[in-house]
């Protein structure tokens with residue numbers, strides 16, 4: 001449970017000031033509930049830390065974590081920037097009225113059409129990933145006589161996951177230009193003097209669900225070293241240093257993330273001290289948190305249905321969603337915590353496995369969890385599902401994707417409506433070819 005969760009006198013879980021049982025009744029289940037208060041708190045913590053340190057910055061929401069018109073509008077209210085990775089996310093941002101000059105476009109295989117859409121809307125920055133993209137951009141900008149701002153995405157040979165970071169000479173990644181083997185230098189030489197391409201600086205993203213600051217610091221050092229080299233050799237003025245996202249959150253009690261401000265402060269310290277050794281102006285620092293903005297603000301509500309006891313092995317408790325709305329446990333072995341929302345105060349003395357309803361044995365949301373005795377109709381609340389849950393949802397088994405609701409201080413609204421059976425078939429066309 002996070003700070004905005006509570007339990008009311010009925011023993012019901014309260015999300016954003018609203019009884020979760022009421023939310024389940026009003027909007028149905030499975031349901032994603034986002035508490036906006038927590039998202040705003042996180043956004044402000046990131047932004048204010050940069051302000052307090054007097055460092056020019058952009059905090060871009062990595063919207064792959066959860067993309068919708070209303071969520072983009074929340075991020076706009078909080079003065080964040082936006083990281084998009086496809087024409088779909090870009091189009092959603094445009095529909096949301098997101099300020100285009102604060103949109104950054106990522107991706108390792110942007111199509112011509114996607115780049116043209118980005119150019120048509122004059123977005124703030126394209127994060128260029130590979131040589132093919134440089135070629136496409138040169139061609140498109142010249143054809144349209146239009147300038148674009150870019151960052152070069154580089155792989156600094158730093159990889160971080162949770163408590164670990166490793167530095168490797170040659171990083172095996174499908175993203176970006178290798179900083180060590182000369183690819184980044186070649187990319188630089190191809191864009192630096194281009195008439196239409198304006199190189200603002202460098203970008204890297206070292207991993208996800210990171211609990212330590214060391215990886216960010218090592219990456220920043222490597223990027224700044226390259227900046228200094230290009231300044232020395234070509235007089236290049238780097239104005240932006242984008243250090244990506246990846247700040248960890250607390251899925252279970254074993255997770256020990258740092259406060260957002262801690263990651264930011266440490267990054268700033270390293271950049272400041274390295275820049276102080278040069279005669280450069282402090283570059284803007286951009287970051288791209290996804291999970292840490294929306295992850296623990298999201299809770300999934302499910303209705304409990306069937307139960308199956310496998311004597312001496314386990315008790316399966318099935319819910320009305322599953323890997324179709326949260327593939328992370330099946331895909332990554334991701335761990336989550338949950339409660340029965342209408343029995344929060346009761347003694348949790350039965351070990352269950354929470355199963356989804358997809359036709360797949362691996363469709364388990366939680367392998368082992370202690371809960372009070374569950375009955376059909378109870379509501380299971382699974383915490384911390386706000387990042388890469390709905391965003392990675394599918395219609396596997398033709399299950400309808402859930403609704404998404406926003407709550408905040410006692411108010412609530414539908415942000416994404418539930419798919420209907422009609423939605424399920426709306427792209428299908430009838431057979432029109434004759435039988436052979």
Ligand code: LLP
Pocket residue numbers: 062064065083106205207208209244245246247288289290291292328387388
């Ligand atoms: N910036 C870039 C360039 C990224 O590739 C990512 C995530 C982020 C920022 C945001 O990272 P975050 O702060 O959310 O960790 N589906 C996986 C996560 C994939 C992350 C992909 N890139 C999961 O469910 O854990």
